[in-house]
Amino acid sequence: MKKLLSTLLFIAIISGCSSNVKLNDVPVEERSGANPNTAAASSSVSSLDARGIGSLNGIKPGPTGVANVVYFDYDSYTVKPEFQAVLEAHARFIKADGTRRANIEGHTDERGGSEYNLALGQKRAEAVRRALNALGVADGQMEAVSYGKEKPSMTGNDEAAFSKNRRSEITYR
Amino acid sequence: MSYLVVAADLRLASHQISDLIYLKLTGDKGVFSTRIAYVTKSNTGRYNLWVADSDGENAQSALASPEPIISPSWAPNGTQLAYVSFEARKPVVYVHDVASGKRRLLANFKGSNSAPSWSPDGRTVAVTLSRDGGSQLFLLDSQGGEPRRLTQSVAIDTETVFSPDGTAIYFVSDRGGSPQIYRMPAMGGPANRVTFTGNYNISPALSPDGRWMAYISRAGNAYKLHVMDLASGNASAITDTTADERPSFAPNSRLIVFATRQEGREALMTTTLDGRIKARLAGQGGDIREPNWGPFSKAQP
Numbered sequence: 001m002k003k004l005l006s007t008l009l010f011i012a013i014i015s016g017c018s019s020n021v022k023l024n025d026v027p028v029e030e031r032s033g034a035n036p037n038t039a040a041a042s043s044s045v046s047s048l049d050a051r052g053i054g055s056l057n058g059i060k061p062g063p064t065g066v067a068n069v070v071y072f073d074y075d076s077y078t079v080k081p082e083f084q085a086v087l088e089a090h091a092r093f094i095k096a097d098g099t100r101r102a103n104i105e106g107h108t109d110e111r112g113g114s115e116y117n118l119a120l121g122q123k124r125a126e127a128v129r130r131a132l133n134a135l136g137v138a139d140g141q142m143e144a145v146s147y148g149k150e151k152p153s154m155t156g157n158d159e160a161a162f163s164k165n166r167r168s169e170i171t172y173r
Numbered sequence: 174m175s176y177l178v179v180a181a182d183l184r185l186a187s188h189q190i191s192d193l194i195y196l197k198l199t200g201d202k203g204v205f206s207t208r209i210a211y212v213t214k215s216n217t218g219r220y221n222l223w224v225a226d227s228d229g230e231n232a233q234s235a236l237a238s239p240e241p242i243i244s245p246s247w248a249p250n251g252t253q254l255a256y257v258s259f260e261a262r263k264p265v266v267y268v269h270d271v272a273s274g275k276r277r278l279l280a281n282f283k284g285s286n287s288a289p290s291w292s293p294d295g296r297t298v299a300v301t302l303s304r305d306g307g308s309q310l311f312l313l314d315s316q317g318g319e320p321r322r323l324t325q326s327v328a329i330d331t332e333t334v335f336s337p338d339g340t341a342i343y344f345v346s347d348r349g350g351s352p353q354i355y356r357m358p359a360m361g362g363p364a365n366r367v368t369f370t371g372n373y374n375i376s377p378a379l380s381p382d383g384r385w386m387a388y389i390s391r392a393g394n395a396y397k398l399h400v401m402d403l404a405s406g407n408a409s410a411i412t413d414t415t416a417d418e419r420p421s422f423a424p425n426s427r428l429i430v431f432a433t434r435q436e437g438r439e440a441l442m443t444t445t446l447d448g449r450i451k452a453r454l455a456g457q458g459g460d461i462r463e464p465n466w467g468p469f470s471k472a473q474p
Contacts, residue, residue, distance in 0.1 A: 119331045122285050150259065
């Protein structure tokens with residue numbers, strides 16, 4: 001218990017300069033028995049213990065009754081006007097409570113390489129982040145990340161599936 | 174030593190690969206004792222990072238995760254493996270000590286962290302970070318710390334690979350409007366374009382002898398492995414599959430391992446540089462992808 005508390009304190013102290021997303025204690029198995037190493041002692045974020053703190057995997061509810069997905073056209077990173085109302089609802093939700101942290105995940109369809117698609121997904125996440133920023137949301141309350149093509153919401157090799165995978169999702173930690 | 178082959182007539186081909194290696198490397202270490210890393214995804218959505226012998230046998234799981242793992246990259250000394258894990262619900266770069274199983278965070282900056290690749294002296298790792306917005310290239314000391322930004326474009330810059338002599342970095346950029354492969358000095362400087370055919374060229378890999386670049390080029394809906402003679406710039410498609418990804422050279426520069434799809438399933442293949450001889454790797458069940466060929470073992474005589 002003491003170790004957990006001191007770890008929590010450590011994380012709390014350095015969380016100001018870290019990524020908004022905590023490395024939760026997900027059930028990742030490390031083979032060959034040994035515990036994960038902590039990085040070289042440095043004040044940069046790379047020194048976070050890989051296991052982080054134990055928590056409930058950190059997903060919190062967003063604004064009730066509001067969709068949390070923005071879809072994109074092929075080869076596009078432009079947020080379409082039809083999603084403006086959704087973004088406004090999320091912006092209000094985030095601004096209502098300064099402790100809220102929005103995690104914006106960008107995704108692509110499954111065509112192409114993993115790393116280039118990761119970068120394309122990042123553009124989609126950042127497009128939504130900029131749109132929320134323009135609605136008055138502070139940078140410190142948002143983080144834009146990408147899953148690239150790794151987590152399609154619909155499997156399939158046709159445009160119906162592709163169009164559901166070109167998206168940004170907004171979740172809360 | 175055995176190979177799993179797709180069709181009976183590839184059995185002879187596998188032996189030919191062995192013979193070719195033996196002939197070319199008389200007195201030298203072969204690639205039989207080298208290792209490859211790769212990722213599998215089970216039907217239940219479980220991901221594993223494997224370290225196996227170069228024929229796919231003797232696979233040991235280095236990491237099991239409910240979230241994706243991509244881009245394993247061997248350190249030049251063969252004892253460490255960098256990779257990108259999404260277990261924190263964002264892409265983060267780890268460095269894994271293969272023998273002990275211990276790992277440490279290398280890059281967990283705000284936004285996405287990905288595409289690790291090692292300098293030939295093992296002291297530097299290039300990564301793609303979005304901490305400043307977009308996807309840009311940074312250099313990190315292999316022990317971690319503050320990254321140094323290498324590119325300053327408003328485009329996507331990613332998928333770095335160091336030249337074998339460590340003086341240059343090849344990378345993918347869409348600064349010209351579509352993804353192409355460029356080369357720049359490893360310490361920073363102006364980039365020169367390397368690929369000029371087609372409008373989508375990604376995933377560069379360089380042969381350790383400095384002569385060849387393997388990459389993926391899209392034509393229509395087909396993503397195909399190509400090999401370029403760096404001296405002349407001439408390139409050839411060497412596969413008849415259409416969903417090729419992530420080529421990686423064997424340390425003797427004679428073979429390439431890559432991911433592809435065959436009969437609707439993901440598979441890893443090795444091929445000679447002219448594409449004449451190919452073999453499918455034995456592997457784990459489930460979908461298999463993201464191969465990376467490790468170096469010669471320093472421990473060998």
